[in-house]
Amino acid sequence: MILKAHGKINLSLDIVGKRNDGYHLLEMVMQSLDLHDEVILTEIKKGITLTCNKSYVPEDGRNIAYKAAKLIMDEKNIKKGVDIEITKNIPVSAGLGGGSSSAAAVLEGMNTLFNLKMSKDELMAMGLKLVADVPYFLVGGTALVKGVGEEVIPITPFKDQIVLLVKPSFGVSTKEAYGLFSLDKVKRHVDTAELIDAMEKVDYQKLSYYQRNLLENVVLRKYPILKNIKKTLKRYGAATALMSGSGPTIYGIFENENAAENAAIALDKGGNTVILTKTI
Incomplete structure (x- = not known):
């Protein structure tokens, strides 16, 4: 299964408060880009294997795409395994969401690959356990994002800019x-x-x-x-x-x-x- 994990830009980023647990409360307008990483998922007998075309990207449990696979396997008691192959085009530690986007692609892809029939809301709740902007990447496009990232409201598309x-x-x-x-x-x-x-x-x-x-x-x-x-x-x-x-x-x-x-x-x-x- 081949998936596109699109990058994003923030058209705005407002910080409107802070929770007792230290998380900042945000209000952001986020926008998907044509720029994307490619994620290939293949069912294997057991476990998780991950490879990436960039040597500086970790290929173990430090990788958020790996964490996404482990989370969905643990929560849904999946006995089989998955091989994840990532071709990175989005720069890392850049503010473009490359890691979170790949994690969202893994959640969505494994939902289909293993016929889990999870709803978008279920996937978003699972994604929020990983990183705050994973729920946005499960929706994509032009969206207003609130809270710690859990509230994603699609708005009028700002395409072809x-x-x-x-x-x-x-x-x-x-x-x-x-x-x-x-x-x-x-x-x-x-x-x-x-x-x-x-x-x-x-x-x-x-x-x-x-x-x-x-x-x-x-x-x-x-x-x-x-x-x-x-x-x-x-x-x-x-x-x-x-x-x-x-x-x-x-x-x-x-x-x-x-x-x-x-x-x-x-x-x-x-x-x-x-x-x-x-x-x-």
Whole structure:
């Protein structure tokens, strides 16, 4: 069974509170990308085997796709095994959800492979036990995501937008980004209703004004090179530019593909990973 595990960008990321257990309460607009990893699932006699085309990706219980397979096998008492083969195209530790997307693909794929007949809601509840954004990847597309990631509300699609992703040579973990953030220092939250209105109207000027990622300022302060990437994207004609998720990937949305290609050439240096893709 061959599955596509699509990447995502955050069109917004607002942090609206914090639970007693330390988890932050979020309100985000998330968007699927054409950029994807490929996940191949094959039934085997027993156990879990995982291989990946990138040597830096763990192929054992540290891998979230492996964890997803183990979780569904344990909870559904599956006696047979599964082989997972991942071809990675999405950069890791990038704020693009590559690991979570593969985990969602494993849950969905094993549900079909082993004829488990689990509902979408059941899969989402299981996914939430792994990582907060797995439920979103089980829905995909354009969605408003709330809480710790459990509430996923599909909204008007924001398809076929030209997106240039720029990930520097280093990664930023979710833990690191949230460790830099302080909720009591937030001066302005995201006006999600106005942001969604801008998306529905494809009003880039309004979109640029209302787009915010509350983790961006603290991550950019620690890694000033990201400010330069953002400025370069704007200089080459990006209608809007923002950090995705916990970073460090900065993306630009372009109205013109030639401008995006020129920006890609300018930014393809210094160890940057530059990917031209589109929203789906």
